[in-house]
Amino acid sequence: MAQVLPAERDLRRVIGDADGAGDREVDGLGEQELLELYRSMVLLRTYDERSVVYHRQGRIGTYAIFWNHEAMQAGVVHALDDADWIFPSYRESAIGLLRGMPPTTVLSWWRGHPAGWWNPADYNVASICVPIATHVPHAAGLAWGKKLKGERACAVAFFGDGATSEGSFHEGANFAAVTGAPLILLCNNNQWAISTPLEAQTRAETLADKAIGYGMPGVRVDGTDVLACYEAAREAVARGRAGEGPTFIEALSYRSAPHATADDPRAYIDLDRVEEERKRECVGRFEGYLRRAGILHDDLAESIRVEAADAMRAGIAAAEAEPPADVSLVFEHAYVDPPSTFGSDLDELRRTLG
Amino acid sequence: MAELSIVEAINDAFHVELERDPSVMVLGEDVGRAGGVFRATAGLRDKFGPDRCFDTPLAEAGILGSAIGLCMAGWRPVCEMQYDAFSYPCLDQLITHVGRYRWRTGGKMSFPLVVRMPYGGGVRAPELHDDSPETYYVHTPGVKVAIPSTPSDAKGILTAAIRDPDPVVVLEPKLHYRTLKGEVPDGEHVVPLGKARLAREGDDVTLVAYGSMVPLCEQAADVLEDVSVEVLDIRTLKPLDEDALLASAAKTGRVVIVQEAPRVCGFAAELAAILAEKAILDLRGPVLRVTGYDVPYPYWQIEDAYMPSVERVTAAVRKLLDF
Numbered sequence: 001m002a003q004v005l006p007a008e009r010d011l012r013r014v015i016g017d018a019d020g021a022g023d024r025e026v027d028g029l030g031e032q033e034l035l036e037l038y039r040s041m042v043l044l045r046t047y048d049e050r051s052v053v054y055h056r057q058g059r060i061g062t063y064a065i066f067w068n069h070e071a072m073q074a075g076v077v078h079a080l081d082d083a084d085w086i087f088p089s090y091r092e093s094a095i096g097l098l099r100g101m102p103p104t105t106v107l108s109w110w111r112g113h114p115a116g117w118w119n120p121a122d123y124n125v126a127s128i129c130v131p132i133a134t135h136v137p138h139a140a141g142l143a144w145g146k147k148l149k150g151e152r153a154c155a156v157a158f159f160g161d162g163a164t165s166e167g168s169f170h171e172g173a174n175f176a177a178v179t180g181a182p183l184i185l186l187c188n189n190n191q192w193a194i195s196t197p198l199e200a201q202t203r204a205e206t207l208a209d210k211a212i213g214y215g216m217p218g219v220r221v222d223g224t225d226v227l228a229c230y231e232a233a234r235e236a237v238a239r240g241r242a243g244e245g246p247t248f249i250e251a252l253s254y255r256s257a258p259h260a261t262a263d264d265p266r267a268y269i270d271l272d273r274v275e276e277e278r279k280r281e282c283v284g285r286f287e288g289y290l291r292r293a294g295i296l297h298d299d300l301a302e303s304i305r306v307e308a309a310d311a312m313r314a315g316i317a318a319a320e321a322e323p324p325a326d327v328s329l330v331f332e333h334a335y336v337d338p339p340s341t342f343g344s345d346l347d348e349l350r351r352t353l354g
Numbered sequence: 355m356a357e358l359s360i361v362e363a364i365n366d367a368f369h370v371e372l373e374r375d376p377s378v379m380v381l382g383e384d385v386g387r388a389g390g391v392f393r394a395t396a397g398l399r400d401k402f403g404p405d406r407c408f409d410t411p412l413a414e415a416g417i418l419g420s421a422i423g424l425c426m427a428g429w430r431p432v433c434e435m436q437y438d439a440f441s442y443p444c445l446d447q448l449i450t451h452v453g454r455y456r457w458r459t460g461g462k463m464s465f466p467l468v469v470r471m472p473y474g475g476g477v478r479a480p481e482l483h484d485d486s487p488e489t490y491y492v493h494t495p496g497v498k499v500a501i502p503s504t505p506s507d508a509k510g511i512l513t514a515a516i517r518d519p520d521p522v523v524v525l526e527p528k529l530h531y532r533t534l535k536g537e538v539p540d541g542e543h544v545v546p547l548g549k550a551r552l553a554r555e556g557d558d559v560t561l562v563a564y565g566s567m568v569p570l571c572e573q574a575a576d577v578l579e580d581v582s583v584e585v586l587d588i589r590t591l592k593p594l595d596e597d598a599l600l601a602s603a604a605k606t607g608r609v610v611i612v613q614e615a616p617r618v619c620g621f622a623a624e625l626a627a628i629l630a631e632k633a634i635l636d637l638r639g640p641v642l643r644v645t646g647y648d649v650p651y652p653y654w655q656i657e658d659a660y661m662p663s664v665e666r667v668t669a670a671v672r673k674l675l676d677f
């Protein structure tokens with residue numbers, strides 16, 4: 001029986017700029033690993049910033065911005081093995097890039113093109129989940145199922161602060177706890193669910209407190225400190241692999257961009273607060289850490305940025321070069337053995353398309 | 355009369371009804387501070403306070419389940435589901451309680467709640483922002499369902515739903531939320547539930563539709579210059595205006611039903627069954643359906659292929675005329 005620990009209320013940090021505590025080192029992370037982590041963050045940041053531009057240019061559709069969420073995404077993924085599964089929400093749409101998925105794929109998803117629908121088994125990254133929290137039980141089931149088969153793989157489910165209000169979150173968390181599933185419940189607490197602030201979402205003092213009720217440890221980390229996210233996730237993975245069950249990680253950040261390209265937060269958000277938060281954004285914080293440690297210098301930073309920008313340029317070009325989807329795809333993929341009506345439906349459709 | 359869009363007409367209905375009846379309250383995700391993601395509830399929180407236009411936690415089953423309790427406490431809750439497909443978590447409450455509670459109390463207790471949501475596709479959105487879920491609702495005993503197609507009806511039907519003593523689900527055509535404008539009566543405006551609207555009179559064939567398929571049928575009627583097309587806007591799926599349906603079928607003898615939702619067990623099947631039961635001798639050909647296909651709503655680059663089109667509707671009409 002795993003011991004039920006009270007949730008840790010103090011935010012865990014490794015990067016020392018915020019509270020004057022000074023930078024810490026993380027065991028096992030050498031220069032090479034730190035730079036890999038940085039590369040991942042820059043890739044995600046570049047993906048995000050370019051996507052907002054592509055949206056304005058009409059080259060992708062509505063897009064859920066994840067600016068300032070890169071640290072928790074990269075930090076957690078780097079704590080996993082490739083055999084571990086990731087269950088993203090729309091907010092982590094590009095997380096597959098950290099598993100070798102080409103940007104074209106994700107761009108195609110936001111372009112509403114079938115090339116954006118990947119095979120989860122190719123990357124151990126599940127499909128992007130749009131309905132809030134409904135993927136939490138999926139991740140619990142995957143982690144449980146792997147455990148039953150004696151495999152050592154873990155799973156992580158990413159979801160927001162708002163998602164903790166949904167029944168599916170509760171049911172998934174409880175399932176994971178009861179089955180002892182090696183699952184990380186990674187709560188991206190950016191303190192907003194569209195226009196609904198955290199205080200209208202919960203009266204719990206911290207979201208990590210919710211873990212107590214499920215009988216699992218709850219950890220709070222600074223979600224814009226990539227190393228703190230990495231460290232917390234690594235511990236959760238170790239617990240999971242040791243058969244000690246799931247861990248809830250509350251990664252605290254602040255949504256410093258609109259919910260999505262279609263959203264205008266001026267009606268509900270304090271823009272001064274957003275400006276303040278943007279000054280502490282996560283890529284810059286990690287860059288500061290690396291520079292203080294003498295690991296990153298201008299030339300290297302520039303070459304990493306150029307590499308990411310090139311990947312995006314190639315990605316959007318390839319996405320735009322995808323041949324238009326054929327209408328027959330409307331009838332594909334839902335069944336192994338499609339109903340016989342699909343044939344005549346497609347004939348009718350083609351006839352009326354002329 | 356003012357010229358309003360559908361979403362403005364809905365907002366207007368809210369302002370009038372919250373003013374008129376202090377027991378009416380609105381609850382849903384982002385309805386207050388933001389005034390709704392489509393701005394259907396804009397201005398209500400400022401005018402009537404945060405308790406009567408309440409930003410709920412993100413929990414659709416919680417919204418609808420607590421609405422039942424709010425009814426028991428004497429409120430008339432109007433619940434917003436942010437999108438069609440995001441209403442699905444509320445189906446548990448809808449099916450197991452909303453549709454049954456009055457019955458369970460031997461008719462002693464009423465549940466005058468409303469569930470409203472934008473529905474339907476064609477808006478180039480990511481997955482699950484495009485569904486037409488009316489069948490799930492209309493199939494549930496104890497629940498009324500209405501789907502307006504014009505700004506005036508959007509206001510009048512929402513008003514009727516709010517005043518109705520039974521649970522009413524109102525689906526609103528999001529494709530035309532802002533683009534379709536029309537004259538809307540000022541102040542109190544009620545369009546009774548259970549009454550269809552003859553959108554266009556004709557003699558040769560009847561197109562039966564509701565919601566966003568009504569403007570499509572009108573376009574098809576325009577294209578079919580040589581055919582006299584009647585367009586019947588069902589407006590309320592339950593209770594259904596059977597008289598209007600049967601009268602139009604008797605007049606034209608030919609019926610094509612147009613529905614955006616997938617075909618199997620869609621509402622068109624119900625309408626066709628009623629015609630088979632009650633109008634068989636009036637019909638000069640089979641009742642035809644033009645519907646969405648029985649597939650998950652597709653990637654938006656090919657969503658137009660899924661949606662019933664003017665071409666598919668006119669082809670069905672020609673086929674029926676040639677029968």
Ligand SMILES: Cc1ncc(C[n+]2csc(CCOP(=O)(O)OP(=O)(O)O)c2C)c(N)n1
Nearest residue numbers: 091130131132160161162163192193194440
């Ligand atoms: C079941 C469901 N209800 C409503 C929505 C509409 N919606 C999309 S994002 C969102 C807010 C989510 O907030 P949070 O969980 O905090 O995640 P964040 O977007 O902040 O990452 C809402 C209400 C949805 N996608 N799914």
Ligand SMILES: [Mg+2]
Nearest residue numbers: 160161192193
């Ligand atoms: Mg959030």
